[in-house]
Amino acid sequence: MNTRIKCRYLFRLSRGGLCRSFVQSLWGIVLVLFTEHIHAQDLHFSQYFSAPLLTNPANTGFIPDANYRLGVDYRDQWTTIPVPYRTMSAFGDAQLLRNRLTYGWLGVGGVVLQDVAGSGDLTSTKVYASLAYHQLLGLGSLLSAGFNVGYARKSINLSKLTFDDQWNGKFFDASLPTNEYSAITQTSVSYMDLQAGLNYAYFPNDHIYLNLGFSAQHLNTPRETFYNGDNRIPRRYIGFVNASIQVSSQIIINPNGYYSLQSGAHELVAGGYLQVNLSGDGAQQLLGGIYYRFGDALIPMVGYQLNNLRLMFSYDATVSSLGSNIQHNGAYEVSLIYQGLYQNGTYRREEKKFRCPSF
Template sequence: MKKIQNHIIHLLLLLLLAGSKSGYSQDIHFSQFYEAPLLRNPSLAGIFTGDVRAQIVYRDQWNSVTNAFKSGSVNAEYKMPVGGGDDFITAGLQMLFDKAGTVALTTTHLLPAINYHKSLSSERNMYLSVGFMGGLVQRRLDRSKITTDNQYVGGAYNPAVSDGETFINASYSNLDASVGASFNSSFGEDQKNNMFLGLAYHHVNRPRNSFYRNVNAALYPKWVASGGVKFDVGDQAFFNLQADYSKQGPTSEIVGGAMYGYKIGDPEMPDYIVHFGAFMRIRDALIPAIKIDYNPFSIGLSYDVNVSQLKTASQGRGGFELSVTYIGFLNRDNSTREKVFCPRF
C-alpha cells in the first residue's frame, strides 16, 4: 500500500508540473477549488461522509487594480443508497454569481446535477462515479455605464451621444452542460486513507458567449483533470493534497497544493480539526489557506498573493476567499450513516 500511496503522490506532482503554457480560463474559478466540487467535475458530487453537503465560496478580487471582481459559488448535494448493494446516487445543484468591472458585467448560473456511484469492491470503499450537470446561464451588463470613443465629440465626452454598439439587449441567456467521471478509493492500513482521480468535459454544447450573438463567439470546451490524496501521518494528523489541470482552447491553468490537518481531541471524534497549507496557481498566484472544522461545519480562508506580471500594478494583492461548508446525516431509514461502504474523501 505504501507503493500505491507513493505512486499517487508522484502522479499529483506530475499534474502540477505538466504543461508548457498557462493562462486564464474563460470560466469563473476559485482558489479554494476543492470547496466547489461540482464546478470541477459533476462526478465529484456525493464524495463525502454524510447524506447532505452544502457549500458557499465567496471571492473578492483585484480591489487594488480596478472595480473588484466579486464571485460566489453555492452548491448543495443529497446522497442516498440505491438498490440492494453498495451503489449510491447523488442529486446536486450548482449556482454561480460573478460581477466584474465598471459596467457591472454579471453572470449567473443555475445548474442541476445528477451522479451515479457504482461500487467496485465488496471489501473496501472503491467507486466509479459518472455525473452530468446542465442548466441555464445568464449574462447582463449596465449599458448606462459604458463609455466608448463614439461618445467623445470634439475631444469632450458627451453622454447624450449613442455608444455606437449594435447589440440590442443588455442581457442574454443560454444553456450549458458538463459531464465527468471519477474514481474514488480507500487504501492503506485499515483503509483510513482516501484518493480520487477525475476527468470532466465542460461546455459540451459550446454555448455562444456574446452580446452580439456571434456564432464565432462560442465558448471553447474545457477539460479538467483533478486528483486528490488524503493520508494519515499519525493518529492526530493527516495531509490532504489536491490539484487541477484545466485546458480551454488556447489557455490552460494548473493549480494545486497541500493542507496539513491536525485533530484536537479524540482522534475518532475530534472537537476541532485545524488545517493550514498553501496552493499555487502556476505563473499567477501563491495561495496560503487555513480551515477549521467544527462538526458539522467548516470555515476556510485563503488569499491570493499575486506573482504574475500584474504584481507591480496590484502590489502583490490578489483575491480574498471565504468558504463555509455543512456536511451532515439525515434522520432517515436509509441514511448513509448505516452503510459500511460509501464514496468519501
C-alpha cells in the same frame, strides 16, 4: 464572450485618476479577456475542492463522511481596481437510494454561480441541476459518473459606462451622445449549458484515500455574444487528484492537484493542507496549507472545522508580472461547507467501510 468592449467600457477611469501604467495594464487584461478572437477561461475558485459540483458533476452525492452537504463560496479579485471582480456560488447535494441499490447510490444536487465585473455590471448567472451514480467496485474502490444541465445568462448595463467621446474636457459626461456601442445588438444573452464527468476513488484502508476525476464542460459549445456573430464557448476539460493520508491520531495530510484546459488557456494548481486534531475526538480541527498556481499565484490557506461545519479562507498572492500593476493585491476566497447525516447522526455499519481518513 464575443465582444469588442474595451478597457474604458468596463472600468470608469477618469483621465489622470489612475497611473498610466495601470491603465495600460488594464487595457491589456481586458483585450485578452474580451476580444473577438481570444477566449478566456471560465470563472474559477482557487479552493476548487470547496466547489465540488462546479469542478465535476460526478462529485454530486460523492460525500464520503456524510449523506448531504450545503456550501457557499465567495471570491473577490483585484481589489485595487475601481470595481473588483466578485464571484459567488451556493450549492447543495445529497445521496439517495443507499438502501435500495446494491453497493451503489444516486447523487442529486444543484448549484448557483454568479460573477459581477466592472462599472458596467457585466454579470454572469448560472443555475445547474446535477445527477450522478456511484457504484462500489469491491470494498476498496468506487466509480462515479455524473452530468449536469444548466441555464446561463450574461448581461451588461450600458447606462453605467462612459466612453472617450463623452469626455467634455474636464470629466466624463454620461449625458453626451456616443456611438461606441452601436454594434451591440443586445445587452443580455442566455443559453443552455451541459457538463459531464467521471470520478474514481480508492480506499485500501481507513488511513489512505485517493480520488481521481475528469470532467468536460460546455459540451454543447453554447453561443454567447452581445453581437450578431456566432461566438461559441469552447469546451473546457478539468482533471484533478485528491488524497488524504492519516499519519497519526493528530494529523491528516491532504495533497491536491488540479488542471484545466480551455481553448489553449491552461491552469495548473498543486499543493496541500493539513488537518490538525485539536479536541482529541476530531470535533475541532485546525486546517492550514499552501498551493501554487503555476506562473500566476501563491495561495496560502487556513481554516477551522467544528463538528460538521468547515470554514476556509485563502488568498491568491500574485507572483506573475501582473502583480506589480495591481500592487500585488490578488484575490481572496472564503468557503463554508456543512455536511450532515440522515440517520440520527450515525453511520450504518456498512457505510463505515467507505469513509475517508478521519479522527
